Amino acid sequence: PGREVSWPQAFKYITIGDAGVGKSSLLLQFTDQRFQPELNPTIGCDFSMRIVNIDGKPIKLQIWDTAGLELFRSFNKSFYRSAAVAILVCDITRRETFDHVAGWLDDAVEAAPANLTTILIGNKCDLDSRRTVSYEEGENFAKAHGLFFMESSAKTAQNVEEAFTMAARTVCKKI
Ligand code: GDP
Numbered sequence: 001p002g003r004e005v006s007w008p009q010a011f012k013y014i015t016i017g018d019a020g021v022g023k024s025s026l027l028l029q030f031t032d033q034r035f036q037p038e039l040n041p042t043i044g045c046d047f048s049m050r051i052v053n054i055d056g057k058p059i060k061l062q063i064w065d066t067a068g069l070e071l072f073r074s075f076n077k078s079f080y081r082s083a084a085v086a087i088l089v090c091d092i093t094r095r096e097t098f099d100h101v102a103g104w105l106d107d108a109v110e111a112a113p114a115n116l117t118t119i120l121i122g123n124k125c126d127l128d129s130r131r132t133v134s135y136e137e138g139e140n141f142a143k144a145h146g147l148f149f150m151e152s153s154a155k156t157a158q159n160v161e162e163a164f165t166m167a168a169r170t171v172c173k174k175i
Contacts, residue, residue, distance in 0.1 A: 008058040017089035022123040025154035080111035119148040126153040
């Protein structure tokens with residue numbers, strides 16, 4: 001009596017966005033604290049997890065990385081099902097990846113739960129001199145669509161931890 005076993009609560013995260021924006025690299029940096037320039041392309045669906053501590057409570061993040069989804073753009077509803085967080089990534093050095101963000105958002109709105117927490121990430125901010133998307137553009141798009149916004153670098157780890165844990169904190173507040 002009095003002995004309580006509590007399992008960590010689990011949140012499903014999905015990463016979406018064009019091929020090459022750094023989704024797998026962000027995931028590797030978050031789960032393994034490393035950057036691997038020649039990362040093998042994900043085939044199918046990659047799955048990683050990490051337990052984070054949110055206000056003293058362990059939360060298990062189960063993160064699904066989409067490869068293929070961005071290539072065929074075939075809409076896999078099971079991928080979005082029961083997702084709590086979408087990490088929507090664009091590459092600040094490749095303008096077209098930002099132009100496609102609205103389309104990714106449409107897919108998520110159509111297939112994901114209505115209370116999905118979405119964070120827009122402008123990745124590769126270490127390549128500031130090659131940027132073709134300004135910080136303000138990213139921020140304004142996010143504001144207009146009710147998303148969080150951050151710029152990150154999977155290479156230097158800037159804002160990687162912050163983005164994933166901030167989303168978890170937001171989900172905790174919603175439930
Ligand atoms: P994905 O297709 O969206 O999963 O993208 P990847 O994670 O495979 O990354 C695509 C390419 O961009 C790879 O060559 C990565 O090494 C590189 N890359 C990813 N993130 C960053 C970053 O933050 N900065 C820089 N300089 N390169 C990155």
